[in-house]
Every structure is written in C-alpha cells, then in structure tokens.
Amino acid sequence: MTAHPVANSRPIIDVRGVWKRFGAAEVLKGIDLAIRKSEVTCIIGPSGSGKSTLLRCIAFLEEYSEGEIYIEGELLGFALENGKRRRVSDAEVARVRRNVGFVFQQFNLWPHMTALENVAMPLKLARGIAREDAAKRARAMLEKVGLGHRAEAYPSQLSGGQQQRVGIARALAMEPHIMLFDEPTSALDPELVGEVLQVMRDLAAEGMTMAVVTHEMGFAAQVADTVVFIDRGVIAASGSPDEVFRKDENPRLRQFLQNYFERNVFWQGSGDVAVP
C-alpha cells in the first residue's frame, strides 16, 4: 500500500446524485462519489448491483438518466440551459473525457492491428502525433507493461493477460489523468490475473488516479485508498479498506464478503481454515 498525500483540491471525478434507468429498471439510484488526484478507488459489489454501469456512466459509454458527473470541473455529456439539461455533441463528449482512460473486461483490442498499432493508431489519429513519434511512444508504453518484445504480435497471438496489458498500454499512451478499470481480470484464466494486477499496482504506486471495478478483494485491500460497496444501485458502504472489510456492519456487505471468502477457501485442514 502506498501512501499518497491527501489532496483536498477539486476532485478529478465528481458524481452527484446520478440515476440510471434502462426502461423501467433502475440500475443506479442516486450515486454520489468523488475521486481525487492519485487516489485509488475500488468499487465492489454483487453482480447486477450497478458497479459496472456506474463506471460506464463516468466514461459516458452509458448516458446517465439524472444527476451530474463532472470531470475536472466540466459537466460530462450535457449542457445546462435554464435548469434543463441538453445532450451535447459526440465531439464535445470526447473533449470533456479526453483525459479519461478506460480498460475493458474483454480487452477490446482491434484484431486487425498489431499490439504496437493498437497503441500507436489513436496517438496518430486522435492526438495528431507524427507516425514516428507515435510508434516510439507506443513502444515505450508496451515496455512499461512488460510487452516490448511482443510489439509486432496480433492480439490473437497474445495470451489474455498480455492482451489486457496492451489494453492498459493503449489507454496509458493517451496520458490520462484518471484510469477506469472495468473488471480488468474477470475474463482471465486464474494464472494470468497476477501479471495484470502487478501492472495496476505499479500504476497506483506512480500516483495514477484510478477507479477499479473488481472482484479481487486482495487487490482492493492492499492498493485502494477508498473501497466503495455498491448494492442494488446505491452506495451501501464506503471508506478505507480497513473500515469496509473489517468494521462496517452493513448486513448486505457482510453477506457479500462472507460469500466471497467461502468461495475462496482453498484448503480445509484439521480444524484450521486457510483463506487467501
């Protein structure tokens, strides 16, 4: 766990009273969440609780139905006119979230491009960086995630863990101010989870601001500054890992953690139970 200076400045992400409805279904029911510079926020909760939807709303991959999301002080996705909100253009959305990086559960690398092209192409097209410089920066990013030697490989030639690290490099190359991770290890074989979590630990240690939706409680306990427990569309508990994992009395949280630990008990010896 790294100690970060507590920043009291304006949050990088400020979520205020956000609701999200899909038709009649209410997935988020009034979420308030602030993420400050260099903080790592881990979002946990049962599946279907709305945690991924919240992250996708912060990236504006989903349009939130009500409330406000500010990215470094700018309202995301909408403009307020006489108290009414109006959807802004895609280009304006792209401008406001230009400093937000996103890592997907399914990696979502472009299969017709090599690892290097996956990282370099957005630099050229979205940032207007010259081909040579883009390739150089892309290579440096791949080195950073330990994949300098696989730059010319196509995604199909990489393992899941390698693909996800390319996904992280692609997001990092844009020099984001915050990185959003949507269950980055959930699609991986167990033995490949560690290499991805290590890259994320290194990022956190460097002071990257991160919001991570995850089922990796060990990672949350060790790396997070704040753990947020979302249940049935509301934040049911939040605080330091110690507060959430040990102290908070919320029965739904306790049940969720109990289930998690029971699922992860791997050895039952004579009387003692080992939990990872």
Next chain:
Amino acid sequence: MFDFNLIIKSLPMLLQASVWTVIYSLSSVAIGFCIGTLMCAAGLSASRLGRGVAAFYVSFFRGVPLLVQLLISYYCLPLIGVNVPSSVAAVGTLALCTGAYIAEILRGGFLGIPHGLVEAARMVGLSRAQILTRIEVPLAVRFTLPSLVNETTMMVKASSLISVVGVLELTRLAQNIATSTFQPLEIYLTAGAIYFVINGVITLAGRFAESRFRLETAR
C-alpha cells in the same frame, strides 16, 4: 472449319477491349464500395431519415434489372439535361447497382463487429468517421471478403451489359467483329475465355488476401 487465324488476328483488339472491361468493372466496384459503405452505415444509424434513404436505395437498385437501369440512365439523363459520356453514365449505373449489393454484404460484417471494439475507439478519442474507416470497414471487409470477391466477379460479367448503350468494351467489340466477319463462334468463345481468365485472377487475388488476413488470427 474452326478458324484459329481469325482468333489470332483479332486477339490484340479483344485484349485491348478487355482492358476497358476491367477498368469499367473495377472502377464501378470501387465507387460502389464507397456508396455501399455509406448506405450500410446509414442503414445501421440511429437516424430515421438515414435508415429510410438506405432502405429505399437498396430496394430500388436490387429490385430493378440492371439492364433496365442502364437504359433508364442512357435515355433519361439527357432528358433532364444531364449530358455525360455514355461510358460515365454506364459506370455510374453499375456502381449504384453494385453499391446496393455491397451495402447488404457489409451489413452482415458490421453486425458481426463486437460493440466493445467501437467503445474502445471512442474512449481513445477517435471520431465517428475515423471509427468507420479504421475499425469498422476493415473488420467488415475481413468478415465478408468471400462475398465481396464474388460480387466483384459478378460485376465483371455484368459489365458486358453496358454494350447495349454503346460503350465499347469486350462484349461490344466481340459483337462488332462477329457481325463483320460472320464468324461468331470463334469470337464469342475467345471473349468468354477472356472473361474467365479475368475472373480467375480476381478469385486468386481474393484467396491471397484471405490468407494474408488469416495470419492476423493465426495462433
């Protein structure tokens, strides 16, 4: 009886005409591909107007025989004051026709693209047009390459129809030679063989591209 000398004598002229066949058919496929891409994107867009235009376009150009379309453009464009060379009108008509088929072929390819790939492109700041040209079209082409090659060979054959509106190409020239020499058998067999070779080359090129693309997905 079978006059090989006539074949040898007219072969240079036929080959020259077949260059026009290749130019007309490939350029109409190239233009048709752009039209097809736009119509496909419009047909899959959120805009009701876009979807309506695309649906009308596809149903018209697939529903009316190409020969009738060529006659319409040949006789009707001058009536509304559009005076272009008949070769231009013919290529334009071929392109519009194949564009409708290509739009339908690409639609299947577009629908096969995982939505996450587009979301990833949006998250790194690519514009709608960049996503279309750099992500969606290359992937849709890879998914539908055999059908696109098939459509191209169909267009090489369909280009023979433009002979009826007076455009000189392989079929038209073969007709001219056949009527002046009264030896249609030798000439039409030769023309047929040339079409066969052209499409053989196109099919081979398609196979080559397929094997190149397979490298990307090889494990």
